[in-house]
Amino acid sequence: MDITTRLTRLGRDPHAHEGAVNPPVQRGSTVLIADADELYSDDRKTYGLEGFSTHDRLEAALADLCGGTGAVLAPSGLQALTLAVMAVCTRSGDHILLTDSAYGPMRRFCTEVMAGYGVETTFFDPAATADELAALCRPTTRLLALESPGSLTLEMHDVPALVAVAQARGITTLVDDTWSAGLYWRPLEAGVDISMQALTKYQGGHADVLAGALVTRDAELTARLRRMHKLLGLGVAAEEAWLVLRGLRTMALRMAHQDRSARALASWLESRPEVARVIHPALPSHPQHAIWARDFTGAGGLFSFVLKPVPRAKVHAFLEACQIFSMGFSWGGFESLIIPCDPQVKRAVRTGAAEGPLLRISVGLEATEDLIGDLDRALASLR
Numbered sequence: 001m002d003i004t005t006r007l008t009r010l011g012r013d014p015h016a017h018e019g020a021v022n023p024p025v026q027r028g029s030t031v032l033i034a035d036a037d038e039l040y041s042d043d044r045k046t047y048g049l050e051g052f053s054t055h056d057r058l059e060a061a062l063a064d065l066c067g068g069t070g071a072v073l074a075p076s077g078l079q080a081l082t083l084a085v086m087a088v089c090t091r092s093g094d095h096i097l098l099t100d101s102a103y104g105p106m107r108r109f110c111t112e113v114m115a116g117y118g119v120e121t122t123f124f125d126p127a128a129t130a131d132e133l134a135a136l137c138r139p140t141t142r143l144l145a146l147e148s149p150g151s152l153t154l155e156m157h158d159v160p161a162l163v164a165v166a167q168a169r170g171i172t173t174l175v176d177d178t179w180s181a182g183l184y185w186r187p188l189e190a191g192v193d194i195s196m197q198a199l200t201k202y203q204g205g206h207a208d209v210l211a212g213a214l215v216t217r218d219a220e221l222t223a224r225l226r227r228m229h230k231l232l233g234l235g236v237a238a239e240e241a242w243l244v245l246r247g248l249r250t251m252a253l254r255m256a257h258q259d260r261s262a263r264a265l266a267s268w269l270e271s272r273p274e275v276a277r278v279i280h281p282a283l284p285s286h287p288q289h290a291i292w293a294r295d296f297t298g299a300g301g302l303f304s305f306v307l308k309p310v311p312r313a314k315v316h317a318f319l320e321a322c323q324i325f326s327m328g329f330s331w332g333g334f335e336s337l338i339i340p341c342d343p344q345v346k347r348a349v350r351t352g353a354a355e356g357p358l359l360r361i362s363v364g365l366e367a368t369e370d371l372i373g374d375l376d377r378a379l380a381s382l383r
């Protein structure tokens, strides 16, 4: 079945609940247990933090979507990332290899929280070759954390090559695959151990939910993640799980529109005299376009562009002149967003500074010509 069809069916079992098309929102804290022997059992759910049937259905749907065998939910994408780090790096002296293009709060969690527990992080260039990465591995390296493409600078990794380095050394690989939402890329098939999704973005799709997930194809690793999930008490509200399940039904259609629209906008921006460079992996101008073309089947709505140098006040005038694009964090929703990124770009290996102001666009579901018209009007304020 095509993925569009599968998304309408994943995680559903209507006849288990009166034939209603969607599962109920099963809220709860206490779980009543009839058999005293089972009260302290690890083999069954004993408390609401572990989730109920709504959560189980979402986990099953995500595992299926991503080609995994198990999924663990978290209350946000960031908590899914930090959960993975804590489940894999459990001892002082453990070492993390983290891409220099990683999502900022993940970076800070590693350098501010994990460092305090004696876990050191080494950043590597997202364009690193297998040999360059291998040179950074230590006997104590436990985690290779990737994000491809990075959500601000859209740099891509050669994931199969980097994963081979990790596999040869018994290092667990985590990939933040929020950009493709598990729809346009299958990192688990490339040998990645944990595929992370910020469900807040495309899966939720309506800027009204916060959630994250870790998907694996290894039962022992899923059990480890679930154990840490329980230790940290990362319960997810049933309403959030339900909303994400609902979002999944339309995700492929939304993303197909966002992908088409984003590529049209990106190509149009490339032709503009105010723009120095557009950074979109699906455009031939992207330095790692070949990696995208090899590994991905689509692109979604997130890309960045660099303006020719202009004073900050002009950039702010441009942003404020947009009437359809709004300024705000997050992405993947039905509404188009634009943000200036420079304050967020923090790099350890080589400078992340672009030749001009870096802006990021998340394309929503509006008509493409309205979005182009909006940017066209607003770009006039740069002149």
Ligand SMILES: Cc1ncc(COP(=O)(O)O)c(C=O)c1O
Binding pocket: 076, 077, 078, 079, 103, 147, 151, 176, 178, 179, 198, 199, 200, 201, 210, 211, 212, 330, 331
């Ligand atoms: C690439 C990436 N990963 C993870 C997250 C975290 O997701 P959440 O907002 O659900 O915590 C974000 C949020 O913007 C993100 O851009």
